Amino acid sequence: MIRVTNLRKQFVTKHGALAAVRGVAFEVKEGEIFMLLGPSGCGKTTTLRCIAGLEAPDEGEIWIGEQLVFADRGQKIVPVYKRGVGMVFQSYAIWPHLTVFENVAYPLVYGIFKAPKSEVRERVAKTLRLVGMERLEDRPAPLLSGGQQQRVALARALVYEPKVLLLDEPLSNLDAKLRAEMRVELRALMKRLNITAVYVTHDQEEALVLSDRIAVMHGGEIKQIGSPRDIYVRPENDVVAGFIGTANLLPASISTVPGNAREGLVSTPIGALVCSLPPSAAVGQAVTIMFRPEDVLVSVSGIGQSRNTFAGIVEQAVFVGSRFQCVISVNGLKIECELPKSQVVESGQNVAVEIPCHAIHLLP
């Protein structure tokens, strides 16, 4: 439904050229919710604006549906108003001089999505029902709350039934509770309408909950594309591992590669670890190992005979309600881990830390 290849865009500022997007490529299938996730300044919003036509890329091709909307360094460029996408901005961009009805009806009254007069009222009402705003039609826009503005912005983007919906951090201005509700509601709505969506966010939880696939961006490049579970469980590099969830990252080198067994030995600053190795592994190769805090096992009963177990001292233990978040010092290195709330630990306590073999991932 959407195809982007080798997208490049740089901005010329007073201090020289700044490459915002450097060779981004991805494809979004029909009905898929595709997430561009990354820290601020990673080029995700610029990528989205290029798809919408609000920025002209320097290079690359963009297809929306069967239509080539940008190609060949701007030789072929379809203007914004002809691209037929729906869009929701972070600021909502609700026109303050119009009422809710007038805001949502605008695309149907002027421009290329113009509908017969008789249909406008009905279609606007239908869309407002869809987002749960049917009673507020005549309210002036400045009198809406943040959540209501967000719904109106969504209704305005959906009213002309675009095939593609572009969302630029639509939930980031809402308070935490409302945001959590809206995530679920938004996903259900988009799935019900079978709409193809590109969604930009810096909130990893939002990305995990809402999307079918995630592209993690960093420094203008896509670092990994995959399903939420793939991205979380099998990050391909340290940038992705570090950005999604909390990760313990240790520099390591491979010390033993067994003949036919898949488990080998790596040496790390906290000691030797047993873990599964890819077929390409070679002795002496430098790697980074990653494991999630929730996979670390902590016991107070002393070091047993289990593998990958080390002695450590609890440096910090924070109770966050559902669990304890701890920092444990092992051989002078800080390891983050999570403990069930039933397992009470105190700082200064001596503990045994086990990093299960299956929880360890090797990153290049």
Add this chain to the structure above:
Amino acid sequence: MPSVIPFVRRRARIATADALPLAFSWLVLAVVIFLLAFVLYMTFVPSLPTEPGFTLRHWSNVASSRLLTKVVPNTVIVGFGTICIAAFFALPLAWLLNRTTLPLRTTFTTMIGIVPVIPGFILAMGWIMLLDERIGLINNVAANLLGLSSLPLGVKDTPWGMAWVLGLVLTPPIFFLVAGPLCRIDPSLEEVAGVIGMKQLTTLRRVTLPLVWPGILGGLIYTFMTAVSIFEIPALLGAASGKVPVLASEIFYSVRPGGPLTATFAYGAAGVYGTLLAVPSLVGLYFYLRVLERTERYQVITGKGYRPRETDLGPLNWIGIGFVISYLVLAVALPLLVLLWASLMPVLQLPSREALSKLSFINYDSLLEGLGGIAVIWNTVVLVLCVSLLVSFFSFMVSWVVVRTRIRSRKLIDMLVMVPHAIPSLAFAFALAMLGILASRWLAWLPLSGTIGIIVIAHIINRMPYGTRVMNSALGQVHHELEEIAQVCGTKTPTVMRRIILPLVKPSVVYLAVWTAMLSFQEVTMALFLSGPQNHVLAVSIWELWESGSLGTAAAGAVAMVATMSALMFAILSVARGPTAGLVGRGVAEPPVAEEP
């Protein structure tokens, strides 16, 4: 000019969406550039460009004895005298109304803001009636008291008299130029002075003044530029009779002979004088921009929220209020009152019981006829409406390009549109007049010379710098996503402008239209320069009535004009309540141009 735009070679990729506003912007700028080039060109042709050949004669004639011994010295005296008078009033006013606890400060500030709406030549007329050696009321009173036949102190036929009236007229620009930085001085800077034990007066002298002097200097340079390029006030006060010629009057009478000075056309000479006026103005503008840069470097303005420290004058409040009121009396009340009095008298005389018995409306009865009939009223209405609408329209388009697009030439456009602010309006009027003459010879079908249209063009050029400042700040406040989402929703730029942006900036547009109409209504230099038998407007008619000696009728016209303006202003303000009225209030109190050159 402040900085040169580095030209980056890159394929122009102007989206079709921007083509419309860009086309309108370059239309205006092309006229500006063309007219300036034309002024220079005129200095090298013998007479009209219809005649062949080039000459440097006009430039070599500059060294003529008359110019060097009379015109330039007079112009310099007028310029510096104006600065002295204006600074004498503006600097204390700025301090009193911004940094003290004087009562009624807001009202006074708004009143000073309204002064520029009152036509300068009307104030000059008032002052002539007050201080003329023969007919001046004050002179007569003083002479009676001292037992003299006449008092040798007059406002007429001396550059100092011109400086006095110009100074009163140009006090508001300096006031607002200084008020800006004065309001924004970080009080902690002054508090430090308090801590180390300086007295208040010492603080003012040693800390406050050095901090605002860039603003003061900028204001003074700007005032000098403006003062030497105003024609009508010096003309009334002695330049027209040829006794005190200044550069502005030289230009005028070179192109419009008929005064006692020149009986022949001297287009080339006028071009040279125009260039002579424009060059110091550009130099002044350059220094002014430098000063502005330094103001930023001084970091007087900090973003933190604070109130400037205000001095409580205590019992001295009365002196402060007295000073403010005396300025308003001298600049507005006294000249207007004497005009009102003169308009009710068959012959100007001192108020007395005998005079009161002669009060009559006879001057008003013949007013319409004297002004030139209904045609003049019609011309004025057409002029004011066209200028107001077109300035708003073109300012919107230019500001759209500057603020809302990323076209590479937008900074250049923004700078070029400011040029008419530095070039004397007379230079533009001169170029337009020449074009009008040429057009009537070569393109007879083009109605330019002697039409109301040529005055409209002159006024538009003159008001564009101010208009774009207002629109720049208005459009800058509209978030770009409001416009972008409208494009995503399937509408093109013209629709987005009409349905989204224009309604959002409506208060600013209305304010700009009203203010432009006011200033176009009272403008006389260009309108007079470009006037022919068919295109007289109200201000020109009053001026000519005065010149022809019909003082009473002229005074009646002036009173009618000021009354019309006040009535219109209050009517518009009460109709357009809410944000527009607030904006007009604020805009009058602090014109945007005062902030930027």
